[in-house]
Amino acid sequence: METKAYFPGPTRVRENVRQARSLETMNPDMDPQFYEMYSKLGKDIGRIIGTENQVFILSGEGILGLEAACASLTEPGDRVLVLDNGIFGEGFADFVTIYGGTPEVLKFDRLREIDTSVLQEFLDKDHDFKYATLVHCDTPSGVLNPVDEICPLLKKYGILSVVDAVASSGGEPVDVDKNRIDICLGASQKSFSAPVGLTFASVSEAAFRSMEARKAPIASYYMNLLSFKDSIANQWFPYSMPSSDILGLRQAVDNILEEGIGELQKRHRNIAGAVRNAFRDYGLKLHLNSGYSNTVTVVEMPEGIDTVELLLRLKNERGLLLSGSIGYLKNKVVRMGHMGENANTEELIFVLEAMDSVLEGMGYIRTSNLKDLFLKYLG
Template sequence: MARRILCAGPTAIAPAVLDRMTQASTNPDLDPAYLSFHQQVIKKYQRLLNTEATTFMMLGEAMVALEGAVVSLVEPGDRVLVLSNGVYGQGFADYVRFVGGEPVVFSQDHRHGLDLDRLAAFLAEDHDFALATMVHCETPTGVTNDLAGLAGLLNRYGILSIVDSVSGIGGEKVDFDAFGLDCILCGSQKVLSAPTGLALVTLSKRAEAKIADRQKEVPSFYLNFKNYYAYDDPAFAFPYTMSEHLTAALDEALDRLLAQDYLSLHARYARLTRETVRASGLSLYALDHFASTVTAVCLPEGLSASQLLDAMRAKDILISKGVGPMADRLFRIGHMGNNISEDNFRALFAALDQSFTDLGYPLDQSLEETFTAFLADDRF
């Protein structure tokens, strides 16, 4: 039996994407044609964001872009509003401290999307912030925040935005220009379904100006965003050796994603998953602002995520457990990118039915049978 990946990332990679990776055959440091190819891949990626704003790739897992955004945009003494309704949102506070900034955390229950009315009231009283950080899709909880609404509030006060959309771009609507975003970050290994190793960054003119007008130099070379876009000589377009192999794989993965109505596909499988889970008697962790890319499910009392994941691995299916305080109380299904297929989800729900029964927690209704019935339902 082939192993099926249905976790919250990294996602399954299509054979065609892996094949493109092995066919790469030039030296990106020496071949002028590589720069042209690289820029074509960037343009494909920009279509997911509906923008032509400055965009570049960094060699490294998505975290390199998250930390790089703070290192590049935050100066010592800057007050930074950390919008937090999850583990990853809260994590930005540490990055801000590392560079001498002053994080001010606006926190909210992890089961809800960030409340625009509450934030508006907060900002009316305190809006002296250089920047704000936020997470688009909180992968640990299955909550997606309203980027357009949040950016709109921040822009009233001239607060620049840093957005972690590692699990959002490609599965959730992003209109970088219309939303009024300043810095949005992604990784190759989630919805894009390319191999881990590339981080993608898009910047507004305001963000570029913030970097250009710094009073102190960016305390890094590799993480300094300016080194990736402010160059005069094309021979120095990359401040390091780029990976032709990863870029080629990403190119193929983007072609596959863009060939579909990818937003509708993700929304459909998100709804199918939520309604199938609810019908079985299980409860969703998120209570509103449901993500199109991942669903977090509460486990029955007495059953741990570790037990369930072990049972599913024995059936050659990979799902995720929770993160942080809820690590062993939730399991998560990644309906993102190349994870999505009818066969994969039939196999997933059949294996979950059997695993819950084997562990002594039979469900009220078969997940597999419910999913099959919903597939034929016009509502989905």
């Protein structure tokens, strides 16, 4: 039986993206055409995430960008504010510690978005931080944090911001420049619907000035964002770029621009809203109380339904791979990714019909079916 995966990334890859990766490539070290293509791709990604800052494509999965930001900014003894309302939020503290910084973890309610008033109250008392880290969409819980409130507030206190937008960029508005985000990090395998393997990073002039003003050298070669600053102008990269992967991302970005950035985000918004409302009417509880992302929905199973058994039966009986979660949510919730190429009606009908069938087989008493509820709300 063929299996289909609806994880919150990696997402399905369109055929024209796969074909683009098979093309004969330019020499990424020597060919001026490659630098021209790379530069234009960075600018087009900038259009999608709303920035005129330089955008660099790095060879490595999205975690590379998170660590690279911390490696490039952190000096021994630096105090760094880590905003934590989810698993990936708290994970930034590890990167800060690795590079000699001192993380101050500010914890928030994990069932909702970060409360900016709580952050404001904290910063009024203590704002001696070089930079702050936060996650836009925390995929283990599906929470979406208000970067439009948080990052301007941090800037008011002179604090640089590092934003993990890996699971949000493309499917959600990020608006880097409008929201005054200093380093914004994304990846190829989520809403951009290219294969795993590339990180992109937009870096503000303020962030570069902070890196240049360091007393201690950046304690990494591969994760040194400063080494990319003049790479286009000088036509020199610190390491050879993965040209085939970048050609695939080039095509994936073209797909987004052809659809239209606004239309892409509207598609995510409409599908996510219909999925959430369908689950509510069906009788399943959304994990969060508020702060729902349009790229991933997380639901709790009713009493008597074992999450591990549900996921196993979905795979074996219906050929569907859905995801549980990690950390404190392991074996407690089911996550459905509806981002990028996976955010389409036909595929979600398959997912919802499979869940309906397996839940009924496990003894869940329902008064309606997920497919009809989804289509009702989709309009």
